[in-house]
Amino acid sequence: xNTYLQIHPNxxxxxxxxxxxxxxxxxxxxxxxxxQQNISAKHKFLINDINSNEPITMYGVLVGKSxxxxxxxxxxxxxxxxxxxxxxxxxxxxxxxxxxDVNKWKNATFMGYHREDGQVGTRNYWLVIPLVxxxxxxxxxxxxxxxxxxxxxxxxxxxxxxxxLVSLYxxxxxxxxxxxxxxxxxxxxxxxxxxxxxxxxxxLTHEGGCGGTRQDSDALCALLAGYIHHxxxxxATILSLGCxxxxxxxxxxxxxxxxxxxxxxxxxxxxxxxASEFAMLSAAxxxxxLALIEVNKQTRQPSPLSxxxxxxxxxxxxxxxxxxxxxxxxxxSDLLVALGGTSILSEFPxxxxxxxxxxxxxxxxxxxxxxIRIMRAYENQAQSVGSGFYMNPSPGNIKDGLITDAIxxxxxxKKGGTSPVTDVLDYTExxxxxxxxxxxxxxxxxxxxxxxxxxxxxxxxxxxxxxTPTGNPIAPVVKxxxxxxxxxxxxxxxxxxxxxxxxxxxxxxxxxxxxxEYVIKTxxxxxxxxxxxxxxxxxIPWKRGVSL
Numbered sequence: 186x187n188t189y190l191q192i193h194p195n196x197x198x199x200x201x202x203x204x205x206x207x208x209x210x211x212x213x214x215x216x217x218x219x220x221q222q223n224i225s226a227k228h229k230f231l232i233n234d235i236n237s238n239e240p241i242t243m244y245g246v247l248v249g250k251s252x253x254x255x256x257x258x259x260x261x262x263x264x265x266x267x268x269x270x271x272x273x274x275x276x277x278x279x280x281x282x283x284x285x286d287v288n289k290w291k292n293a294t295f296m297g298y299h300r301e302d303g304q305v306g307t308r309n310y311w312l313v314i315p316l317v318x319x320x321x322x323x324x325x326x327x328x329x330x331x332x333x334x335x336x337x338x339x340x341x342x343x344x345x346x347x348x349x350l351v352s353l354y355x356x357x358x359x360x361x362x363x364x365x366x367x368x369x370x371x372x373x374x375x376x377x378x379x380x381x382x383x384x385x386x387x388x389l390t391h392e393g394g395c396g397g398t399r400q401d402s403d404a405l406c407a408l409l410a411g412y413i414h415h416x417x418x419x420x421a422t423i424l425s426l427g428c429x430x431x432x433x434x435x436x437x438x439x440x441x442x443x444x445x446x447x448x449x450x451x452x453x454x455x456x457x458x459x460a461s462e463f464a465m466l467s468a469a470x471x472x473x474x475l476a477l478i479e480v481n482k483q484t485r486q487p488s489p490l491s492x493x494x495x496x497x498x499x500x501x502x503x504x505x506x507x508x509x510x511x512x513x514x515x516x517x518s519d520l521l522v523a524l525g526g527t528s529i530l531s532e533f534p535x536x537x538x539x540x541x542x543x544x545x546x547x548x549x550x551x552x553x554x555x556x557i558r559i560m561r562a563y564e565n566q567a568q569s570v571g572s573g574f575y576m577n578p579s580p581g582n583i584k585d586g587l588i589t590d591a592i593x594x595x596x597x598x599k600k601g602g603t604s605p606v607t608d609v610l611d612y613t614e615x616x617x618x619x620x621x622x623x624x625x626x627x628x629x630x631x632x633x634x635x636x637x638x639x640x641x642x643x644x645x646x647x648x649x650x651x652x653t654p655t656g657n658p659i660a661p662v663v664k665x666x667x668x669x670x671x672x673x674x675x676x677x678x679x680x681x682x683x684x685x686x687x688x689x690x691x692x693x694x695x696x697x698x699x700x701x702e703y704v705i706k707t708x709x710x711x712x713x714x715x716x717x718x719x720x721x722x723x724x725i726p727w728k729r730g731v732s733l
Contacts, residue, residue: 187689189213191232192508193245198229198261200504200586202687211258221259227504227586227650233257240269241589244507244599246538247271248591261588268589270538273560276553278545282605284523285516285694290701291524296485296709297416297492302444304416305492307643307708308384309483310659311473312421314409316436317394317429320456324424326466328388331473336378337385339720342367380481383419384710386473387658389724395429397728402430405726407613410439411639413451414615416494417659419480420450422473424465427457443615450476485710491525493708494616496642496660497600498531500630503650504586505667507596509686509696510648514665515602516697517646517704518621522604527619529610529642530601531626531633533563537574538591539598543623547606556609559625566729581651600648612727616641630655632727634662644704654678655723656716661707663714665700678715 189199189211199213201224211218213232224230229243234257241249241261249266259265298306313331315324332338346367353361389412393405413421425433433453440447452472459465497514499506518528530536536543540560547553564574574590587593607620613636616622624640626633630653634645638660645660647653650667652675666672669684681703685691691699706712 190508192243195245196242197232197235198241198243199232200229200508201226218258221256224260225586228260229504229586230260231255231257241266243592244539244595246542246591246595248538248595249589263583263588266589268591270591270594271541273540273544273557275557276544276547276550280545282603284604285519287520287523289698290490290520293490293705294487295490295493295705297488298419298483299486299488300416301448302446304641305488305643306416306418307493307661308417308659308710309382309480310384310418311386311477311480312412312418312659313386313388313473314412314421314423315390315394316406316409316423316425316431316433318390318392319395319426319429320424321390323456323462323466324388324390327422327470327473328386330470331386335380335386380477382481382484383477386477387722389658391724391726393726393728394431395426397430399430401728403435404613404729406431406435407439408636408639408726410436410443411613411615411641412659413449414440414443414447415638415641415659416492416643418449419483420476421452422469422476423451423453424469425453425455427455450479452476489525490521490705491619493521493704494527494529494641494643495521495704496529496531496634496637496645498630498634498637498645498662499535499597499600499648500634500655501649501651501653502582502585502587502593502597503667505684505687506587506648506650507599509693510650510665510667510683511596511599512693513683513686513696513700514600514646514648516694517602517700518600519602519604520697520701521704522602522620525619527616527622527641528601528604529616529622529624529637529640530598531624531637532597532628533560533623533625534567534574534590534628535594535597536560536623537594539595543598543601543606546604546621547609548620552606552609555611556606556623559609559611563625585650600646610640612636612729613639615639627727629725629727631723631725635724636727644708646700646704648683649679652678654716654719654721656714656719656721658722658724661714662716662721663700663703663707664716678719680714 203226205224207223209220237253239251250269298309454465454469544553604621608618608622610624612625626636638657645662647662648665656662663680665681666679672679672682
């Protein structure tokens with residue numbers, strides 16, 4: 186295994202692939218570099234001496250500038266460099282794309298649920314949704330009733346542990362409590378024997394719908410409409426209080442915008458028009474049960490891979506993200522795009538510094554102009570509240586080598602591969618064009634993943650270097666570790682280890698192909714992701730302007 190890597194020939198830093206002690210002499214391009222400090226794996230050190238206010242380059246782009254004179258072999262940190270990034274402007278060139286060879290998958294299919302509007306789902310879910318936070322308790326009442334009644338409830342492994350401890354306590358055996366060790370959790374994904382063709386009933390609680398701005402409520406309704414319209418959803422039960430900003434009529438208008446011929450079953454119950462809470466919930470349970478009988482008649486059928494829509498997401502990123510998991514996922518995206526499929530790259534604050542490359546990859550001027558307009562508006566809005574994209578890296582990111590937003594962004598953008606950008610979507614807009622789509626979301630993991638799924642992603646590829654348990658209620662989220670240590674330590678949440686790229690066991694292309702094969706199995710229901718097994722159903726609507 187190599188000890189260091191230069192990502193791009195124009196970079197003036199090297200990435201440590203393993204811990205390297207101070208004083209180590211490294212030979213690079215015929216020159217000797219003596220390390221000035223201990224360099225932890227994932228961190229970067231300089232190839233040449235530089236003066237104050239000079240550029241730091243990674244991935245071939247500007248990612249920072251020095252705050253003082255630095256010596257070759259010196260580590261770069263938040264103390265000696267600050268964020269800097271190249272400016273961007275209108276589309277000024279186009280690059281011919283060399284699509285990867287996809288003959289291997291030309292006739293491949295996945296087993297999916299075909300919807301009347303032409304979409305194909307990778308799962309078959311029924312949704313129960315509140316239009317306002319006041320209905321969260323009622324949604325949870327229905328959740329308890331259906332999950333226990335139909336056998337969808339997760340195994341109560343932790344309740345069993347408490348019961349064991351209570352029994353020991355009642356017997357007066359305190360020493361046994363101190364020595365108590367719980368058994369390992371096994372897979373908790375359950376198939377329902379009553380409705381075997383339904384993957385589950387999912388419940389989307391949230392804290393919105395009223396009390397915020399009307400724009401927040403409109404965006405919430407648009408996002409919820411995206412979930413109801415989604416290929417993985419057969420229908421929905423909606424609970425409304427009645428007086429909130431997020432009115433049923435707004436949701437219905439949003440659904441018509443997505444599909445004027447929308448005809449999925451949507452059952453609506455308004456508490457302020459009901460005889461009682463009990464009457465409303467009883468009616469909702471009975472009517473939903475009748476709807477499930479019809480939904481259960483739907484079965485998986487073969488579908489071309491062009492019907493796959495993959496979300497490209499990262500969270501808990503580290504200094505290896507941009508050289509292992511992210512480019513591997515990017516190759517998977519390129520393969521799928523070459524097969525006529527669709528991918529979605531989001532997290533606009535994490536595209537800072539690579540905007541011009543993406544602008545030039547846009548297939549039309551209108552597409553690139555829309556990207557520029559949204560990016561500038563988002564950055565201006567962040568600055569108006571005393572923030573900015575430069576504040577995006579988290580403490581965990583910084584600790585593991587992502588010390589400026591531009592470093593993080595240049596690596597995060599690798600998830601988008603090299604294919605042309607066919608469309609740019611604002612928050613809650615739904616994908617309509619095959620190919621790589623750019624979707625405006627914050628960098629917050631769950632807000633962004635929630636948005637990708639709301640825009641049509643029926644499988645999400647989620648890369649992580651620090652370990653993130655994120656999942657989604659209706660789309661399987663495949664978690665990919667950037668390094669082998671993480672994959673080994675947190676194997677209960679990680680699906681794929683791309684750390685073998687760092688160790689030299691696999692190339693980026695080889696790993697990208699393996700990921701596509703895993704996606705096909707996941708889409709067909711042959712594999713359930715760790716997030717699905719753990720019932721990790723994260724859903725957070727974005728209050729625009731608040732999150733980076």
